[in-house]
Each structure stands twice: as C-alpha cells, then as structure tokens.
Amino acid sequence: MSRRGDDGRIALRHGAGGPAMRALVSSLFARGAPRELPGGGIGLGALDDGAALRVGDRWLVFTTDGHVVDPPFFPGGDIGRLAVCGAVNDLAMMGATEVLGLSLCVMLEEGHPREQIERIQASIEAACREAETRVLCGDTKVLGRGDLDGVVLSSAAIGFVRKGRAPVRDCTLRPGDEILVSGTVGDHGMAVMARRHELACGPEEELRSDVAPLNGLVEAALAAGGESVVAMKDPTRGGVASALAEMATKSGVGILLEEEQLPVRPAVRAACELLGVDPLQVANEGKALFGVRPEQSDAVLAALHAHTLGKHARRIGRCLAEHAGSLILDTGFGRRLVQEADGELLPRIC
C-alpha cells in the first residue's frame, strides 16, 4: 500500500487547509514565487492571506478565495454570503479594511434552478451592503450536467490599508504577544455539517454559521491597537488549530492556548462530541485571531467587545519562546500538543 499522498493523485486533504494543502501549495502553485515583492510588498511566496503592493503612498492588498460549500444553503448563510465574506476577510486580515470591491466568478451546472441563483445573488448583495462594498466585475460559466455538482463561486478582492499604516502579517509574533479571538469557535463548520448530516443538536439558532464580513471589526481593533496588533488570521478551513500552527511556524514561536478561555457554543460542543471532532479544528467564517503586544491587548479586547461581531471576544493564549512552531493546549489539568487535522474530516466546508 502506498503511503498517504504518495500515489500522485490529488486527495481531499489537499484542500483541507492543513499541512497537506500547505505542502501542495508551496511545492507546486507557489514554488519559486517571491515572498517579498519589489518595494517591500508581500508576494505569493509569503503564503499570507493575500498580496500587498505599494501604490503611491498606500498599500493595496489583493486576495482570492474559492467557494465550494455543500450544501450551498446552510443555517446562517449560503455560498453567496461566503464568497463576499471570504474575500473581504482575507483583505481585513492583511489590514486592508477599506475594500475597493470584489470580483465574482460563477460556475454553474446545466439544469441548476435559476431560483437558487436568485437567492444566492440576493445574499451577495446583502453581504456587500454589510461590508460597505460592491461587486466590480464578474464572469459566468456553465458546465454540462454531471460536470459540476451545482454551483461554485470564486471571488477576489482589492482594498487599501489605511493611510500611514503597514499591512499586517501572520509571521511577526514574538514571545509574550497575546492571542485574542473575536468570538465563539467552530460555528460555521458545525452548522454546515449539521445541515449535511441532518444532525439535531438543539434548536437551529444555536447551530448557525458565523459567516460575516470582518472589515469593520478589524478596523476597530486596528484603531485601538495601532501597530501593537502585529498579526491577524481568520481561522477558516483547518480551524483555529491550523491558523495558529501556521502563525507559530512562520513566526518561530510556540503558542500556549488556555482551553478554559476558548469560547465554544454548547450546541457546537455537542455536535463536535457527536462527530468526534475537536472544535479547534472546525472552520469559522466570521472570526479573527489577533496577535497583540501585551501592553495593548486590553485596549484591543475592549474595542472588540464594543463591536457587534466581537461581543464574545476573549484572550485565549500567549506566545512562548520555546516549542517554536507548536500549538500547546493548557487543559487546566495539564498540557498537550494540539495536532492539526490533516484528513478528509470536513470536505467542501467553505
């Protein structure tokens, strides 16, 4: 039997947001790509949430995101809302809170009901209003019956970092920095899984996707914390575990998480237990992780609490000089290493 990944074929885990995906991207799609662009910009080789280019006296950020969620409608959102928020949030994680606009590429299967596309479009429009942006350009492709399961979208976005600020990276944590999360963990992934498997884990309002545009929340955090907000990432595929593992590895620090501080809704915890999944490995679509210098973390936390999307924000951990690249969970009874998911746990979750 061949080892996992050695059979020369693409596997679901190559899209799962964890180590297999990062290995595919760095050995193939980003091979030879520069980390730094002329003028100090951020290139594909940096494998950050997007690229940053100097334009005049400002930083322009450019990001893209594909959306293949199954089912396309789920409690709390749909693939259209996801397409807008995914691109807007990637911009926001680089500090680009002034969204210039989005592109949207729609790929449809022949025979798909137009009524579904109407609902998705209405959702795109509503999410754009929330994010105070708009779709600027698009493309439509139709594939024959059986060539595509329903509908997939891809979006890209461009936006500016506010004048006088620099882009925010994911590789600049240092020991002592504190880790904040903007709210409850695991909501999106468990809402989609529950809908897919028709799980009942309490009332539906308890198991809803958190999909939301974070540019406003991030602007509030940056306004409060300034340059003390040194790193950001949205914990989508692969969840908080993958996002923090990536930040820890790139920054050369360890990250110690306090389990008791981790906000998880009871229904999400119940669904996770039913499916044998760690909430840390579950996708979020409306949450941000912040790495903040300790002297400003109270101010940033207060700014998050004052925002509608940050009411449940928490300080969940801190960076260590030891255990570089590792994520360690303090359970209250002891410490254990958190592993990233690297399997076919949740295909087509976003």
Place this chain on the structure above:
Amino acid sequence: MSRRGDDGRIALRHGAGGPAMRALVSSLFARGAPRELPGGGIGLGALDDGAALRVGDRWLVFTTDGHVVDPPFFPGGDIGRLAVCGAVNDLAMMGATEVLGLSLCVMLEEGHPREQIERIQASIEAACREAETRVLCGDTKVLGRGDLDGVVLSSAAIGFVRKGRAPVRDCTLRPGDEILVSGTVGDHGMAVMARRHELACGPEEELRSDVAPLNGLVEAALAAGGESVVAMKDPTRGGVASALAEMATKSGVGILLEEEQLPVRPAVRAACELLGVDPLQVANEGKALFGVRPEQSDAVLAALHAHTLGKHARRIGRCLAEHAGSLILDTGFGRRLVQEADGELLPRIC
C-alpha cells in the same frame, strides 16, 4: 413545451457568451449595479471587460475570468495558459497594459493526477513570463470524486492604464470608425473542438489555439493610435460576431464587415465547414478587435503588423450610422445580417 429559457433552469447557452448570457448577467448578477462609479470609474453595470477605478492620478483596472475548458490540454495551450491570458487580455481590452499581477483559484477533483497539475502550473509560469507578470495570490479547493470534472480555474487581475491615458471602452464607436482585428479568426475554438472530437483537418500545427497574452500588442496599438483607439474587445466565447454585436449595440452604430478581409486559416475554415459552424461565432483567445478613428487606422495597423502577435492583422469593417446594433456582412455578392450564436454550440470552450 416550454420556450427556450422559460423553464427556470440554467442552460448551457447561459454561459455561451451570446444574448442568453448577457440577459442572465444583466437581469441577475449585474442587476442594479452602477455603470459608472464615483469619480467617473467604470462599474459592473457597464458590462465591459472589467472595472476601472481612479487611484491617485491613474486608472486601476480589475477583471476576472473563469476557465472550464474541456479537454484541459489542447493543441497550442492548456487551461493554465488560458487562465493567465484570459485575465491579462481583459485588462488589456480596457487599456490596462501594465499588469500588476494575477490571482488564481484552483478547483480540483479528488483523484486528479498531480502530474497534470504540474504541467498546468508550468504553463501558468511560462504564460506569466510572456505577459511580464506574476501570480500574486491564490486559493486551492478540492471537491469529491464526481463533484467536478477534473479541474477548473478562475483568475482575476489588476493593472494600470499608462499615466495620462483613460481606460478604453467598448461603447464609444461612432459612424466612420474602422474595425481592425489583430489576426486570424476562430483558431482557439476549432483547436479545442478538433481535439474533443478527434477531427483530422490537416496537420495539427494548422489547427492550434491562438491563446496568448495581448498586453504587449495592445500597448503597441495604443502607443501608435493614442486616443484614436476608441474601443477594444477580445472576441472570446461567441467569437467576433458576439463581440462586435455587443460593441455595436452599446455604441448605437451598425458595423459592416467585409467577408473577403476576414483572416481565417484554411484548416479552421475546413473544420468549421465540417461542423457547420460560422468562423465568426468561434472563440478566440489571442485576438483583439479595435475600433479606430479612420485617420489613425493606418498607423495602428502598421503597429500591429510590426508585433509578433499582429502579423495577420487586417482592417475588416467600419461603423455605420444606420442599422444600429447590427452586424452586417458584405459577402462580395451582397449583404446579410450576421446572427450571434445563442445555442449550445461549443460548451466549455474556454
């Protein structure tokens, strides 16, 4: 029996680049979207090749393109080359010849051979070198077996119009303007169709896709013609017929084409006859149509002829005050109205 398009389901022709697609886009994806953006920019509602935004003293253009070609490898190119050229050419058609970079979203079917993706990636890198640009950001998604036929890509691009110039539109033709095409017509579509149906129409080198990045060619045309180059469009899906019909409709002019002037390779003509297809309706991926004020058309034509990708450029028609929105073919024996294709002629051609 329901009328075509009245059954509330997406059909292949909704992605064919003709009237059905334009109707779907304007009634759904672009409904309510402004044609003009604040500051005089070009918005989604203009349904041009991309959007244009004022950034400082320059115009930034943003475009996107989906790529679903079947088969993914064809004589003269592959889906990777298509993804780079599609986005670069949409920028170029707006006058943005200074390409800042591309985004690339890759969607793969589980089980797809990695070796194919390696070949596609090598082709992306080569096309980027030709276009003097690079991929700046990306995303990778994997769908389960049977959820997607192989591989689809979507790209977006950002670029600047050269300082002091304005974006080039597709709606500003006026009677007397001349229409130039940068080379032979129908090469891409017929190469893909021949490969798909294993047609033999002469040596393979005669039936090759023209897929190529046009930013260099367009820069040469704009340098020669300046503001006399009043309109551009690349005749992709729907071919020259759809591109010129759209330009004629938006500009409120008629366009008279001279059939004898239309450059068509003998092998392409033979394949078209075999399949009963009009070369005017066949997709191109490395050709541009220019609308030029008559006093500068010789200069622009000379500039095209001097470029590797413009050796077979021709003056193929001119704009009329009458027959607004129509494309008329002068066959040498008489005149006839050219209809756009609006069927399932060539699904997944790009």
